[in-house]
Amino acid sequence: MAVASAEIITAFERSKVIPVFYHDDAAVCVEVLQACYDAGLRVFEFTNRGEGARRNFAAMQEKKKAAMPDMYLGIGTIKNGEDVKVFADMGADFIVSPIIDAGVADSCRKENIVWIPGCMTPSEIAVAEKHEAPLTKLFPGNVLGPGFVKAIKPLFPKMKFMPTGGVEPTKESVKSWLDAGVICVGMGSNLLNKELIDKKDWTALRVQMSGLVELVKSLSK
Numbered sequence: 001m002a003v004a005s006a007e008i009i010t011a012f013e014r015s016k017v018i019p020v021f022y023h024d025d026a027a028v029c030v031e032v033l034q035a036c037y038d039a040g041l042r043v044f045e046f047t048n049r050g051e052g053a054r055r056n057f058a059a060m061q062e063k064k065k066a067a068m069p070d071m072y073l074g075i076g077t078i079k080n081g082e083d084v085k086v087f088a089d090m091g092a093d094f095i096v097s098p099i100i101d102a103g104v105a106d107s108c109r110k111e112n113i114v115w116i117p118g119c120m121t122p123s124e125i126a127v128a129e130k131h132e133a134p135l136t137k138l139f140p141g142n143v144l145g146p147g148f149v150k151a152i153k154p155l156f157p158k159m160k161f162m163p164t165g166g167v168e169p170t171k172e173s174v175k176s177w178l179d180a181g182v183i184c185v186g187m188g189s190n191l192l193n194k195e196l197i198d199k200k201d202w203t204a205l206r207v208q209m210s211g212l213v214e215l216v217k218s219l220s221k
Helices: 005-015 024-037 053-067 081-089 101-109 120-131 146-155 171-181 194-199 202-219
Strands: 017-021 045-049 070-077 094-096 114-115 135-138 160-161 184-185
Touching: 005 017, 005 045, 005 114, 017 024, 017 202, 024 045, 024 053, 024 202, 045 053, 053 070, 053 081, 053 135, 053 171, 081 101, 101 114, 114 135, 120 135, 120 146, 146 160, 146 171, 160 184, 171 184, 171 202, 194 202
Parallel strands: 017 045, 017 184, 045 070, 070 094, 094 114, 135 160
Antiparallel strands: none
């Protein structure tokens, strides 16, 4: 059963930090998901980028259903309507796209699943709004910057924003984006330390992310 859009967006707003991750090894994917959950994160974007994406997403879904009932697990890098249906049928809670695509929007509407499109210009944000996207992914964040958000927010008062790409897991970086008016930030390799993952040091990974979760909480007070 699809989760209500408002519930999903509220989860993004509460989490503030959204992990973005892919790995070829299903076991590694499950462990990273668990480390994020243990650190207090409740939204996770797995990316549809490798040959093992569907298999690994299925393994993560199984783990989520068994031990993480309040985790929202979505799929990213979706660029066509066919993949929307595949992952919606697999239980994805939301769909993230790097682009604006009418076919993806239509498929998400048909499957009753939240669509978060990637935007880089006001025109693209306007298209996302026309297709009733509740949240847009500003990508690449390091190119656009917090100043872009401040400039466009008055044009789109009802749209919510999430930068992804180049966001650093530091107080200065996260604060600059939140102060600009985004509801959360997406982070991939800057958050999920490759060295710790390669060593399978899940405890250290959890501790590292827990520190960021506490930092973000302090910014929200």
